[in-house]
Amino acid sequence: MSSQDSESISPHELRDAWPVLSLEERVESFKLVPHATADVFFLSLPAKEQAELILALPTGERRTWMRLLAPDDAVDVVQEANAEAKAALLAELDSTTRHEVMALLAYAEDEAGGLMNPRFARVRPDMTSDEAIRYLRQQTRQKGETVHEVYVLDAQQHLLGVVSLSQLFQAPPGMPISEFMVTKVFTVTEETDQEAVGRLFSRLGLMAIPVVDAENRMKGIITVDDIVQVMQEEATEDIQKVGGMEALDAPYFSVGFVAMLRKRAGWLLVLFLGEMLTATAMGHFEHEIARAVVLSLFIPLIISSGGNSGSQATTLIIRSLALSEVRLRDWWRVARREVVTGLLLGAILGGVGLCRVVVWQYLFQSYGEHFFRVALTVGMSLVGVVLWGTLTGAMLPFALRRAGFDPASASAPFVATLVDVSGLVIYFTVASLILRGALL
Amino acid sequence: MSSQDSESISPHELRDAWPVLSLEERVESFKLVPHATADVFFLSLPAKEQAELILALPTGERRTWMRLLAPDDAVDVVQEANAEAKAALLAELDSTTRHEVMALLAYAEDEAGGLMNPRFARVRPDMTSDEAIRYLRQQTRQKGETVHEVYVLDAQQHLLGVVSLSQLFQAPPGMPISEFMVTKVFTVTEETDQEAVGRLFSRLGLMAIPVVDAENRMKGIITVDDIVQVMQEEATEDIQKVGGMEALDAPYFSVGFVAMLRKRAGWLLVLFLGEMLTATAMGHFEHEIARAVVLSLFIPLIISSGGNSGSQATTLIIRSLALSEVRLRDWWRVARREVVTGLLLGAILGGVGLCRVVVWQYLFQSYGEHFFRVALTVGMSLVGVVLWGTLTGAMLPFALRRAGFDPASASAPFVATLVDVSGLVIYFTVASLILRGALL
Numbered sequence: 094m095s096s097q098d099s100e101s102i103s104p105h106e107l108r109d110a111w112p113v114l115s116l117e118e119r120v121e122s123f124k125l126v127p128h129a130t131a132d133v134f135f136l137s138l139p140a141k142e143q144a145e146l147i148l149a150l151p152t153g154e155r156r157t158w159m160r161l162l163a164p165d166d167a168v169d170v171v172q173e174a175n176a177e178a179k180a181a182l183l184a185e186l187d188s189t190t191r192h193e194v195m196a197l198l199a200y201a202e203d204e205a206g207g208l209m210n211p212r213f214a215r216v217r218p219d220m221t222s223d224e225a226i227r228y229l230r231q232q233t234r235q236k237g238e239t240v241h242e243v244y245v246l247d248a249q250q251h252l253l254g255v256v257s258l259s260q261l262f263q264a265p266p267g268m269p270i271s272e273f274m275v276t277k278v279f280t281v282t283e284e285t286d287q288e289a290v291g292r293l294f295s296r297l298g299l300m301a302i303p304v305v306d307a308e309n310r311m312k313g314i315i316t317v318d319d320i321v322q323v324m325q326e327e328a329t330e331d332i333q334k335v336g337g338m339e340a341l342d343a344p345y346f347s348v349g350f351v352a353m354l355r356k357r358a359g360w361l362l363v364l365f366l367g368e369m370l371t372a373t374a375m376g377h378f379e380h381e382i383a384r385a386v387v388l389s390l391f392i393p394l395i396i397s398s399g400g401n402s403g404s405q406a407t408t409l410i411i412r413s414l415a416l417s418e419v420r421l422r423d424w425w426r427v428a429r430r431e432v433v434t435g436l437l438l439g440a441i442l443g444g445v446g447l448c449r450v451v452v453w454q455y456l457f458q459s460y461g462e463h464f465f466r467v468a469l470t471v472g473m474s475l476v477g478v479v480l481w482g483t484l485t486g487a488m489l490p491f492a493l494r495r496a497g498f499d500p501a502s503a504s505a506p507f508v509a510t511l512v513d514v515s516g517l518v519i520y521f522t523v524a525s526l527i528l529r530g531a532l533l
Numbered sequence: 534m535s536s537q538d539s540e541s542i543s544p545h546e547l548r549d550a551w552p553v554l555s556l557e558e559r560v561e562s563f564k565l566v567p568h569a570t571a572d573v574f575f576l577s578l579p580a581k582e583q584a585e586l587i588l589a590l591p592t593g594e595r596r597t598w599m600r601l602l603a604p605d606d607a608v609d610v611v612q613e614a615n616a617e618a619k620a621a622l623l624a625e626l627d628s629t630t631r632h633e634v635m636a637l638l639a640y641a642e643d644e645a646g647g648l649m650n651p652r653f654a655r656v657r658p659d660m661t662s663d664e665a666i667r668y669l670r671q672q673t674r675q676k677g678e679t680v681h682e683v684y685v686l687d688a689q690q691h692l693l694g695v696v697s698l699s700q701l702f703q704a705p706p707g708m709p710i711s712e713f714m715v716t717k718v719f720t721v722t723e724e725t726d727q728e729a730v731g732r733l734f735s736r737l738g739l740m741a742i743p744v745v746d747a748e749n750r751m752k753g754i755i756t757v758d759d760i761v762q763v764m765q766e767e768a769t770e771d772i773q774k775v776g777g778m779e780a781l782d783a784p785y786f787s788v789g790f791v792a793m794l795r796k797r798a799g800w801l802l803v804l805f806l807g808e809m810l811t812a813t814a815m816g817h818f819e820h821e822i823a824r825a826v827v828l829s830l831f832i833p834l835i836i837s838s839g840g841n842s843g844s845q846a847t848t849l850i851i852r853s854l855a856l857s858e859v860r861l862r863d864w865w866r867v868a869r870r871e872v873v874t875g876l877l878l879g880a881i882l883g884g885v886g887l888c889r890v891v892v893w894q895y896l897f898q899s900y901g902e903h904f905f906r907v908a909l910t911v912g913m914s915l916v917g918v919v920l921w922g923t924l925t926g927a928m929l930p931f932a933l934r935r936a937g938f939d940p941a942s943a944s945a946p947f948v949a950t951l952v953d954v955s956g957l958v959i960y961f962t963v964a965s966l967i968l969r970g971a972l973l
Contacts, residue, residue: 104717112858130717133715133717136737137736137737226666226670229702230702230703240697240698240702241740258680258698259680262670263670275573277570277573294758294761295761295765296577297576299758300681300740300756300757300758316740317740317757317758317761318734318739318757320761321731321757321761321764322735324735324761324764324765324768325735325764325768328765328768328772329852329856331768331772332768332771332775332851332852333848333849333852335772335775335848336775336844336845336847336848336849336851338845338848344853344858344859345849345850345853345858345859346858346859346866347858350870350874353874354874354877354878357842357845357874358878360845361838361842361845361878361881361882361919362881362882362885364837364838364841365834365841365882365885365886366885368833368834368837368838368841369834369889371833371834371837372830372831372833372889375829375830375831375832375833376830376899379826379827379829382822382826382829383826386819386822387819389815389819389822389826389829389832390812390819391812391815392829392832392833393811393812393815393832393953393957394805394808394809394812396837397804397811397836397840397949397950398801398804398805398808400837400840400946401801401804401808401946401949402797402801404776404945404946405778405797405800405801405946407776408772408773408775408776409776409778409781410785411772412769412772412773413784413785416765416784418784418786418787419784419785419786427785430790433790434793434794434797437794437798438794438797438798438801441798441801441802442801442802442805445802445805445806446805449809449812459816479801505775505776505844505945505946506841506844506845506945506949509837509840509949510837510841513833513837517833
């Protein structure tokens with residue numbers, strides 16, 4: 094690490110080196126960052142690393158960093174610590190924030206309540222814009238909160254409307270807020286799932302969204318910067334599940350070797366046990382294979398085509414469900430569309446497969462006198478297998494969602510395994526129909 | 534659709550019905566939304582639907598809606614229209630905004646320049662906090678811009694620092710901004726890729742980020758609400774690629790049947806042509822299969838295990854690269870880790886596979902006198918195939934990134950296809966070594 098001043102480290106240098114440093118090295122390097130920029134660096138760390146860092150600092154230095162955090166971020170940090178350390182971290186907060194943080198800790202981490210900041214700018218509807226600006230200056234000076242939008246509440250904390258700072262700035266100085274506030278406000282409740290909150294932000298392009306209780310009393314706000322991290326996490330989880338493993342919940346190099354092995358071996362074993370059924374199924378067709386070895390040559394081609402078309406369909410539907418582009422009740426519309434799609438995709442691959450066999454026969458005489466029946470078997474099987482794979486892949490996420498599971502568990506490898514066994518049955522059934530009397 | 538007032542439609546009702554309405558029905562329903570809330574609804578639509586809606590309205594009504602859009606959002610709408618309609622839409626804007634929009638249209642859609650809003654709140658470093666607040670009130674009243682953070686620029690537009698509105702509110706009235714502004718500002722340039730911008734937002738928890746040119750002159754800001762949509766899109770693209778299809782770029786039901794079929798058939802055909810190599814490879818082992826049909830029984834089990842372990846590894850690395858948790862230069866660290874992981878995963882599956890053969894032999898006498906050699910062949914092949922699948926899956930995204938392609942193209946089905954052919958070769962090579970003199 095080079096530095097102009099050998100005694101200090103720039104935040105950029107530290108950020109580059111950070112992932113590979115041990116906890117001791119992190120603490121040492123962190124102390125060398127000039128104080129003026131250390132807080133920018135500290136605030137940019139994930140909650141887990143903030144917690145580790147604070148707990149590794151001498152007791153006297155912890156307070157500064159805990160108090161730098163907004164209540165909702167302090168909650169995340171406290172949640173990362175074990176029971177004993179939790180108490181120690183809470184003790185560093187001033188008593189108002191401590192009460193707020195303890196109230197927030199009661200919410201589930203993945204609900205709106207667990208994301209919200211109980212501090213927000215509030216005004217009364219009968220204030221003028223001038224009064225409101227003066228009042229906000231005072232309010233923020235005392236509490237040090239960040240102003241995104243200003244919420245208009247009555248004396249019972251009911252949410253009446255919202256004004257942006259620009260609207261406040263633009264309004265004639267003497268105009269009461271009730272005359273220009275926006276009364277149509279999108280809200281969520283404390284129990285709204287964080288994925289739903291994320292969708293709302295992304296669809297409406299909001300900067301902050303108020304959290305209200307059942308009586309429309311305002312509890313706090315969720316700001317878009319918190320939801321951005323949530324959305325990245327949710328997308329990563331979905332991608333990892335689609336690829337056929339348990340969600341990791343942490344960066345690649347941060348997951349211990351054994352933990353990683355366990356997460357990956359688990360799913361692989363489940364898939365392997367499922368795939369064992371192919372050996373059983375194949376056992377039933379051993380006699381046919383012995384009589385017509387040529388049949389075995391196309392087994393990988395045929396079952397993988399079912400798997401591929403199934404992965405494709407399942408991935409498409411999983412993501413559409415996650416983004417609410419497709420809803421549970423649309424399953425029948427999707428099924429009809431996928432049947433037609435599957436038939437056409439199957440016809441395309443089947444046609445290519447049939448040609449492949451015929452051409453190879455003319456070039457290399459690979460498949461004996463009954464080559465055309467073999468070609469027909471391959472082609473017809475592909476239509477059936479691709480249709481079946483597409484339909485299974487498309488319907489499985491609906492079935493999982495209906496049964497209360499995460500549709501993303503219908504991973505590409507899971508669907509492929511499911512389709513492999515039925516693909517073999519389809520292939521050998523078609524073969525016995527077409528090749529009876531010829532090869533079989 | 535029910536409504537208390539039969540003449541008007543609430544935005545909520547309209548939002549529910551919207552996806553299934555034709556363009557004519559959309560225009561008719563939109564006109565029935567009370568004017569006070571119509572703009573909230575309009576702003577919540579995706580750019581594409583905003584463009585369609587505006588163009589379907591009578592010429593006289595277009596102006597209101599075009600002028601409601603911030604310059605960066607107007608750019609998105611104009612980009613959705615064809616050449617002729619583009620000019621018509623631009624003509625509806627006031628001349629200042631039109632020039633801004635035309636300048637923004639020159640940027641690539643997926644670069645920072647294409648996302649930025651050229652309007653932002655700016656102050657001089659020598660203003661006091663009181664002067665700045667007065668000045669901002671005036672500025673926003675004239676230009677109607679949204680204030681997130683206030684940027685401190687010198688006379689040549691160089692970015693000197695940033696103050697949040699709360700900091701401005703909290704500062705003593707007479708204090709010059711230069712004394713409390715934050716001078717450590719994270720910036721991007723106009724050419725920064727939008728994925729990189731998204732990562733910066735998610736890592737730093739920012740609300741807005743300034744865009745500067747090479748001389749640190751400020752060009753505009755990107756706000757987090759715009760990046761949220763970008764991030765959803767990028768995640769969807771990655772998930773669809775991992776599942777083995779071209780990215781759709783639109784919701785499931787909005788993609789025409791033929792367009793959808795083309796996108797899916799393309800990748801399936803590529804995979805199918807690759808998978809045809811398995812038929813060729815199998816052709817080379819036809820003689821062995823004819824002599825030992827029992828070998829064919831385990832082909833699906835063995836090649837799918839390679840495919841599954843490969844999908845898993847590739848998905849893991851693709852997402853880690855996308856989130857910059859793993860960098861290109863880490864490939865060697867990843868390779869070493871994945872070799873050990875692959876060996877252990879292979880040993881686990883191989884052990885289970887070996888037991889499966891032995892147990893079935895004792896229960897059903899399925900595999901003849903040489904059953905233990907068969908079991909050994911299956912077990913050893915699984916070790917080799919899983920190790921190979923894991924390593925290939927993990928290294929492929931690095932190779933693609935290195936060659937300038939999107940690592941997400943290393944989809945699970947793509948890796949599975951790649952591993953299938955080599956899996957067959959491994960299996961039959963191991964078989965010929967272990968079964969020579971016995972079955973072969």
